[in-house]
Amino acid sequence: MKTAFITGATSGIGEAATRRFVKEGWKVIGTGRREDRLDALAADLGDAFHPMALDMRHGNFDEVARQAGPVDLLLNNAGLAPPMSDLQNADQAPLDTVIDTNVSGLVSLTRAMLPGLIDRKGAVVNLSSVAATYPYRGGAVYAGSKAFVRQFSLGLRCDLQGTGVRVTSIEPGMVETEFTIVRNGGDQAASDALYANMDPMTADDIADTIFWVASLPAHLNINTLELMPVNQAWAGFAVHRYA
Ligand code: NDP
Ligand code: 8X3
Numbered sequence: 001m002k003t004a005f006i007t008g009a010t011s012g013i014g015e016a017a018t019r020r021f022v023k024e025g026w027k028v029i030g031t032g033r034r035e036d037r038l039d040a041l042a043a044d045l046g047d048a049f050h051p052m053a054l055d056m057r058h059g060n061f062d063e064v065a066r067q068a069g070p071v072d073l074l075l076n077n078a079g080l081a082p083p084m085s086d087l088q089n090a091d092q093a094p095l096d097t098v099i100d101t102n103v104s105g106l107v108s109l110t111r112a113m114l115p116g117l118i119d120r121k122g123a124v125v126n127l128s129s130v131a132a133t134y135p136y137r138g139g140a141v142y143a144g145s146k147a148f149v150r151q152f153s154l155g156l157r158c159d160l161q162g163t164g165v166r167v168t169s170i171e172p173g174m175v176e177t178e179f180t181i182v183r184n185g186g187d188q189a190a191s192d193a194l195y196a197n198m199d200p201m202t203a204d205d206i207a208d209t210i211f212w213v214a215s216l217p218a219h220l221n222i223n224t225l226e227l228m229p230v231n232q233a234w235a236g237f238a239v240h241r242y243a
Contacts, residue, residue: 003027004214005071005113007056007106008078010037012177013127013210016203017075020211022048029068031078056105057097061112070116073214076106076126076149081183084138095141102145107152114165121164121218125210126153130173130226134234146171154223166221168213173228176200198231 004021008014009030015037018030022045031054032038038051054064056078079102082094110124117124131139132146153169160167180191206227213222 001025001027002072003029003069004073004075005029005031005068006073006075006077007031007054007109009041009051010034012179013172013175013203013206014075014077015041016207017077017210018049019045020204020207021073021214024211026072029071056109057100059105059109061105061108064109065112065116068113068116070119070122071113072117072120072122074110074113074117074122074124075210076110076124078105079127079145081139081142081179083183083185086138087140090141098141098145102142103148106149110156114160117165118160118163123166123168123214124153124156125168125170125213126150128153128169128171128224130171130228132169132171133226136235137238150224157221157223164218166216166218168222169224170206170210170213171224171226172201172206173226173232174198174200175203175206177203199229200232201227201229 004026006014006018006028009018010032018028018041021028027048027050029050029052030038030041031052033053033055035053038053042049042051052067080098082090082098126149128149129146131143132150135143150169150171153167157167174195176195180194181188184190209225209227213225216222
């Protein structure tokens with residue numbers, strides 16, 4: 001039986017991927033901070049699901065890797081965005097949370113899991129974002145964290161050449177999950193407004209894509225994969241005009 005280690009299994013894309021991989025006969029070790037959600041998943045999914053409470057900001061990642069054992073897939077999905085704000089008006093603490101989670105935790109966990117992934121000739125799938133490539137106002141730290149994830153993924157491919165381990169950066173646009181609720185401090189209405197009347201992608205859309213990437217033949221590596229809802233595209237350049 002193949003094993004996937006999925007961070008952020010308590011919600012959104014990570015939960016959908018957990019359900020998809022279990023349905024396909026994989027064992028899934030799923031992490032997150034909300035233990036009640038991990039317990040609910042365990043009750044629902046049975047023996048194939050192994051919950052592991054983990055805060056990406058301060059995990060003992062060597063111990064996590066020891067407990068997990070070798071895995072066939074590391075899905076680095078846990079992540080979040082700080083409230084939208086120009087940096088000159090932003091509080092520091094939410095920015096630190098994002099960098100510690102999206103960047104530092106992801107690197108530390110990946111480093112610790114690599115020996116087991118090399119043993120299994122497994123795959124690393126990292127959740128980046130279209131924000132890595134297309135900046136927007138108020139999102140500099142989030143975009144920067146996701147640009148790190150993208151470039152880290154490409155660099156990791158170089159380091160792992162010859163090991164058989166594959167690395168993919170998945171870069172979605174708008175997916176309706178708890179992402180925007182979290183970004184807006186729990187404001188469900190703000191999330192509803194963002195995704196209204198535009199058919200956002202679903203967590204299942206991204207889970208299907210991740211499963212497809214993980215199921216490709218061992219000689220084939222998807223380097224980066226960018227997805228958007230049809231109704232999302234790019235804005236033009238912003239031009240400031242003086243009075
Ligand atoms: P959700 O908010 O629904 O899920 C985020 C997950 O990350 C939760 O399971 C949460 O678990 C976990 N998480 C957050 N912070 C931490 C932490 N410090 N330690 C451990 N786990 C943490 O959002 P999505 O499913 O949408 O997001 C998943 C990934 O996809 C993120 O990396 C996001 O940046 C990325 N993404 C999302 C897009 C979107 O439009 N939704 C688009 C592009 C990329 P818990 O709170 O229990 O710890
Ligand atoms: C978030 C994607 O398009 O909502 O990673 O900014 S988007």
